Amino acid sequence: MRRWLNPVLALLMLVTATASLALGSVQVDVLAGLRDWLSQNPSGAALVVGEIRLPRTLLAMLVGAALGLSGAALQGLLRNPLADAGLTGASPGAALGAAAVFYFGLFPSAGLLAPALAGLVGAALAMVLMLSIAASTQASMIVLAGLAISTLAGALLATVLNFAPNPFAMQELVFWLLGSVSDRSMNHVLLLLPALILGFGLLWQERPFLAAITLGEAVAESLGFHFAKHSKRVILAAALMVGSAVSVAGAIGFVGLIVPHLLRPWVAYRPDRLLLPSALLGAALVCSADILVRLMPPGRELKLGVLTALVGSPLFVWLLLKERRQWAG
């Protein structure tokens, strides 16, 4: 592994975060704004930087880190570079939870936090179901369990859409699903942060297992790792992070798929060394994407999830073509 990789990625993340705090429709002094906000001095700069841009920036970084990290962990666990965070079933579970809020008005007292809270409940339910089905010694069962849960949640979501009480609720849900970190508060950050810390901690301990599973379940078992036990921990951590990321920001695609893919050659293809770089690059990427969204001409906002998918999918096709050429050569 290149020694400079993590410091460079951390620097990249900091530069993007600073840019994200500095850029916007009004020019403000970022440092002065942050200082005022921290000392609770109610200036205009404090309002813009502390109340609007800071939660948005932090949230973009946390969501990116959660998606990059869980993508890296799941690809390592399933030994498949095409594995995606959606495989935990947490993402459609969260979407279903949020849909219930838009249609049935769950958690009215939570206000703007309601979709996120319901999303968390949905993701947790999907995760419990997933873990109980995937209690197996085979990675293929995990993929099938994830697919089953996603299909079930998708069917339920379609049912909810089918019986939408009014077109506005449907529009609200669809826009929410497209993924965005705008109009969020520090409460959203506080909702996501513990899940990210817990998930990261769990995955960090599973690094030896992720290395061992490179050679398959039988070798991992012979190296002293009980596959069912360790794989459950990895799924739990990934689902926790994906579920909460989707709950607060909707579906932001391709980050979990692309980020580990981009970084793999720089960590000598070792799944255990991919975690921290994936979190850092994921954070920098989603934050940059959000800056781009804000720099777009005014009018109807391009949703963050749409942008990551628009940029991510051609990039993914290019990576696949590059790899195919390598194999052919």
Place this chain on the structure above:
Amino acid sequence: MGGLSLTNATVAGRLHNLSLKVMPGEVWGLIGPNGSGKSSLLHTLAGLLPSTGRLRLGDQDLHAMPARERARQVGLLPQHNHSAWSLNVHDLVSLGRLPWLDEDPDAIDHAMELAGVRAFAHMRVDHLSGGQQARVWLARVFAGCPQVLLADEPVASLDLLYQQQISQALRNYARQGKAVVVALHDLSLAARCCDRLALMDQGRLIASGLVSQVLDPDLLSRVYGLEVMVDLASSPPIVLAR
């Protein structure tokens, strides 16, 4: 270490009342037709397949041992090996150190030397030939320095040179005072590189002991269902179907 001993082991539908004792410094060969239970026996010896009966390493019960400690003592090379990621040879061999939670450079270097893969330590494993890869998989197990090394058909589908290199590497490993159990289909190779043999059929141990005792033409003919020619006096020994 007092060797690995399996006593009266039964695995439902796979192994029937099997006993075997492997001592340090010995290379044991498991022979028998396809489906005779060689792989099941290796997985049982590795403590991965639950069985009735006793499995002891020296005076310790292997089933009661914590998984990591067991992995330090017993190394398994499965029949089919594949690396999901394009690791370089050094990193792949270092995976053998996982039970020890270290990347001991001396152990890794020694393992690569023993398996003869040091020359391509920095090449990516998927860029190697099948024979080179087979030695890398073996080096991975060597790196863990297990007291007992179990290898499931490590020379299957390899050419003569690689067959000889792998079997020689296993012999050299045993000379360091370790026990080696290797499942083999090539009976001539088994005669040449093993100290003792265990002949299996339908999950049962048919014969075990010195090479000359087990490689009996009548016994082999009965188990394999065809006439077998055995010439242990020639160099190298020859065991072939007639």
